[in-house]
Amino acid sequence: MRETPVTQRELDAVIGAASSLELFHAAALVHDDVIDNSDTRRGEPSAHRRFAERHEARRWAGDAAGFGTSAAILLGDLLLGWSDELLDDALSELGHPERARAARRLFNTMRTEVTAGQYLDVLEENAWVERDEEQLLDAARRVVIFKSAKYSIESPLLIGAALGGASETQLETLAEFGLPLGIAFQLRDDLLGVFGDAAVTGKPSGDDLREGKRTMLVALTRSRVSASVRRVFDELLGDPRLDTEQVLMLQGAMRDSGAVDEIEGIIDREVRRANAALDEASLAPEAIAALRKLTARVTDREA
Amino acid sequence: MRETPVTQRELDAVIGAASSLELFHAAALVHDDVIDNSDTRRGEPSAHRRFAERHEARRWAGDAAGFGTSAAILLGDLLLGWSDELLDDALSELGHPERARAARRLFNTMRTEVTAGQYLDVLEENAWVERDEEQLLDAARRVVIFKSAKYSIESPLLIGAALGGASETQLETLAEFGLPLGIAFQLRDDLLGVFGDAAVTGKPSGDDLREGKRTMLVALTRSRVSASVRRVFDELLGDPRLDTEQVLMLQGAMRDSGAVDEIEGIIDREVRRANAALDEASLAPEAIAALRKLTARVTDREA
Numbered sequence: 001m002r003e004t005p006v007t008q009r010e011l012d013a014v015i016g017a018a019s020s021l022e023l024f025h026a027a028a029l030v031h032d033d034v035i036d037n038s039d040t041r042r043g044e045p046s047a048h049r050r051f052a053e054r055h056e057a058r059r060w061a062g063d064a065a066g067f068g069t070s071a072a073i074l075l076g077d078l079l080l081g082w083s084d085e086l087l088d089d090a091l092s093e094l095g096h097p098e099r100a101r102a103a104r105r106l107f108n109t110m111r112t113e114v115t116a117g118q119y120l121d122v123l124e125e126n127a128w129v130e131r132d133e134e135q136l137l138d139a140a141r142r143v144v145i146f147k148s149a150k151y152s153i154e155s156p157l158l159i160g161a162a163l164g165g166a167s168e169t170q171l172e173t174l175a176e177f178g179l180p181l182g183i184a185f186q187l188r189d190d191l192l193g194v195f196g197d198a199a200v201t202g203k204p205s206g207d208d209l210r211e212g213k214r215t216m217l218v219a220l221t222r223s224r225v226s227a228s229v230r231r232v233f234d235e236l237l238g239d240p241r242l243d244t245e246q247v248l249m250l251q252g253a254m255r256d257s258g259a260v261d262e263i264e265g266i267i268d269r270e271v272r273r274a275n276a277a278l279d280e281a282s283l284a285p286e287a288i289a290a291l292r293k294l295t296a297r298v299t300d301r302e303a
Numbered sequence: 304m305r306e307t308p309v310t311q312r313e314l315d316a317v318i319g320a321a322s323s324l325e326l327f328h329a330a331a332l333v334h335d336d337v338i339d340n341s342d343t344r345r346g347e348p349s350a351h352r353r354f355a356e357r358h359e360a361r362r363w364a365g366d367a368a369g370f371g372t373s374a375a376i377l378l379g380d381l382l383l384g385w386s387d388e389l390l391d392d393a394l395s396e397l398g399h400p401e402r403a404r405a406a407r408r409l410f411n412t413m414r415t416e417v418t419a420g421q422y423l424d425v426l427e428e429n430a431w432v433e434r435d436e437e438q439l440l441d442a443a444r445r446v447v448i449f450k451s452a453k454y455s456i457e458s459p460l461l462i463g464a465a466l467g468g469a470s471e472t473q474l475e476t477l478a479e480f481g482l483p484l485g486i487a488f489q490l491r492d493d494l495l496g497v498f499g500d501a502a503v504t505g506k507p508s509g510d511d512l513r514e515g516k517r518t519m520l521v522a523l524t525r526s527r528v529s530a531s532v533r534r535v536f537d538e539l540l541g542d543p544r545l546d547t548e549q550v551l552m553l554q555g556a557m558r559d560s561g562a563v564d565e566i567e568g569i570i571d572r573e574v575r576r577a578n579a580a581l582d583e584a585s586l587a588p589e590a591i592a593a594l595r596k597l598t599a600r601v602t603d604r605e606a
Contacts, residue, residue: 031380035373060429062515062541067429070338073376074422077334077383081414084387088407092400104391111384119377126363126370212365238365 006164009095013163016090017103020083021156027079028114034072035122036211037240040204048072094163102162110155117146124214125238133223140216148189149182153298169282176277177291180270185298187267190215191260192303194251200303206247212238216266220259229253271299309467312398316466319393320406323386324459330382331417337375338425339514340543343507351375397466405465413458420449427517428541436526443519451492452485456601472585479580480594483573488601490570493518494563495606497554503606509550515541519569523562532556574602 032038033046040046045053052068060067087107091100121143128136157178158171166174192201193208194217208215218237222230233253236246254260274295278288335341336349343349348356355371363370390410394403424446431439460481461474469477495504496511497520511518521540525533536556539549557563577598581591 027380031376035376037369055429058430058433061432062429066340067425069372070425071422073334073338073379074418074425076376076380077330078415078418078422080380080383081411081418085411088391088411092404092407097395101395104395108384108388108391112381115377115381115384119374119381122370122373122377126358126365127361129364130361 009093010164013090013094014160016086016093017107017159017163018156020087020090020107021159023079023083023086024111027076027083028118030072030076030079032118034069034076035118038207038211046072047075051075096165099162099165103159106155106159106162110151110159113146113155114151117143117148117151121147121213125212128214133219136214136219137216137223140214140219143214144183144186144216145179148186149179151182152185153182153294154178167282173277173281173283177274177281180277181274181295181298184267184270184274184295187216187263187270188299188301190217191263192301194254195260197302206242206244206251209237209247209250210240210242217254217259217263220262221254221257224257224259225253267299271295312396313467316393316397317463319389319396320410320462320466321459323390323393323410324462326382326386326389327414330379330386331421333375333379333382335421337372337379338421341510341514349375350378354378399468402465402468406462409458409462409465413454413462416449416458417454420446420451420454424450424516428515431517436522439517440519440522440526443517443522446517447486447489447519448482451489452482454485455488456485456597457481470585476580476584476586480577480584483580484577484598484601487570487573487577487598490519490566490573491602491604493520494566495604497557498563500605509545509547509554512540512550512553513543513545520557520562520566523565524557524560527560527562528556570602574598 029041030047033041034048038046039049048068048071050068051071052064055062055064055067087104091104094100120139124131124136124139124143128139131139154175155178157174161171161174190208190213193213193215194206196205198205204210222233225233233250236242236250239246242250275292278291281288283291332344333350336344337351341349342352351371351374353371354374355367358365358367358370390407394407397403423442427434427439427442427446431442434442457478458481460477464474464477493511493516496516496518497509499508501508507513525536528536536553539545539553542549545553578595581594584591586594
C-alpha cells in the first residue's frame, strides 16, 4: 500500500499518458471506420465520410470516396504520432526514468498487441471459411484478448500503475483483475453489437451482423446449431444489406441456440474472477473501491 | 568542430535512430501505396496487393481488395509503432537526456510535417480545380517542402546531429544545407516520375501522370501553355488508363513549354545554395566531404 501522497508531477504524467491513450484510441477508430466501411461513429459521420462529403460539396476532381479514405488514413497517422508525442512529453517530465521506462514498455506492448489483434479480427472476417468450429472459437477468443481486453482495461491500468511506481506484485494483481474484466467488457460489447438499442449505442441495431464480425457469440452459435441453420447463418452474416427481418432471424438463432446464455455465463464468471483478484490485493482501499466500481460500469451497460 | 571521438553509445543511438526512420519510411510507403492505389513498389507487388493476392489464392470470404487495404493500413500502423519504439530505445540508451530530447523534438516535428505534407499532396490532387495558377504553384511548392525536402534530407540530418550534441550554429548550417538539397531531390524525383526509365526506377514510365500528381513541374507547365493546351492537359492528367502516346504528348508539352528547363534551373540553384551553406560551416572536414558527396548522389541520379 502506498503511503506517500501523489505528487503534482505524477498527476501530470498520468494526465499526459491518459491523453496519449485517448489520441491513440481516436487514431484506431479513424482507421477502424475505414477498415469496417462504417459511415457513422458515435452518431456522427465517420472521419472518412466527413472528408468525402467535403469533396462532394466542393465538387473537387477525382473520387470522393477515395479522397475520404486517403485523408482518414493520414488523419489516423497524424493522431498516432501525436499520441506518441504526448506520452513522451509526459514520461520525460515525470522525473522517474525507471518508472517512465516501465510505462513506455507497457505502452509499446499494448500498441503492438492491439494492432495485431485488429489484424486477426479482419483476417477472421475473411479467413473463417477455412477454419473448423474449434479453430473459430480459438480465433474469436484471441481477438477478444488482444484487440480488446488487454487494450481496453489491462494495459491502461498497468501503465498508470507503472507511473505511480507500482511493485511487481501490484502489477500482477492489476493484470489478474484487468484481463478478465476486459474480456467481460468485450463480450458485453458483442452482445450490444447484435442486440443493442440503436438509440442508446449510437450504432444501427444489428450492425455487427452486417459487418460480419466473427465474434465469440457467432462462433458459439455456429457450434450449437444444425448444419443447415449454420449455412443460412454464414450466408447472411456479413451481408451489408441485411433487413430487419433477417437481423431478427439471426438474433433468434443466437438466443435459441443457447449461445447468448453461454456468453452471459462467461461474462459473470470473468467479472467474478476480476473481483476475486481484488480480494487480497495489496492496493490502497480507495483504489480497490474505484476498481470495483469499474467492474459494474464496464459490464452492466447499455451502450 | 568536434574534437572527441564518437563513442559506442552515440554510434548505437545513431544506428537506432536511422532504423527508426527507415521503419517510419516503410510505414509511409505502405500507406502511400494504398492512397495512390499503386500496385507495385520497388518492382514488387505493394503490401496491399500482396495481402489481396493471398486472399484470392486462399479463396477467402469477402472482398480481396478490401482485405488488402485493411491489412495494409494495419501493417503501416504496426510499423509506425515500431519506428517509435526503436527511436525511444535508442534515445534512452544514449546517456544524454538533453540531446535525446532535442532529437525527439526534431523527430516529432518531422513526423507531423510529412504527414501533413502528404495530406496537402492528396488534397491538391483533388482540390486543384478551385485554384488559380499562382495558388497551384504555391501549393506544389509547399508539398515539396513538407512532404519531401524536410523529411528526406533536412530532418534526418538534424536528428543525427542532435544525437551527436551539435551546437545551434551547426544545426542551422545543416538546415541551410538540407532544405535546398531536399527541394532539389524532390524536383529531380518529379522529373524522373514523368521522364524516368521504368527499368531503372522500378515504376512504369509516366506513372506520376496517371496518378495525377500536381507537382511543381505540372504547375509550371500549366502556367506556360495556352488555355486550350491546358484543358487537354487537365483532362488527361490523372487518368489511370493513359496510353503511351498520351504520355508522350504530356511529356512533350512539359518540355516544349520550357517547364522542364525551368525545373532543371531550380535544381541547379538549390544545389548551389546547399553547397554554399557548407563553405564556411563549422563542421568536421570529413562531415563536409560526406555532405558534398551526398549532393551529387541526390541530384545526379536516374532512379
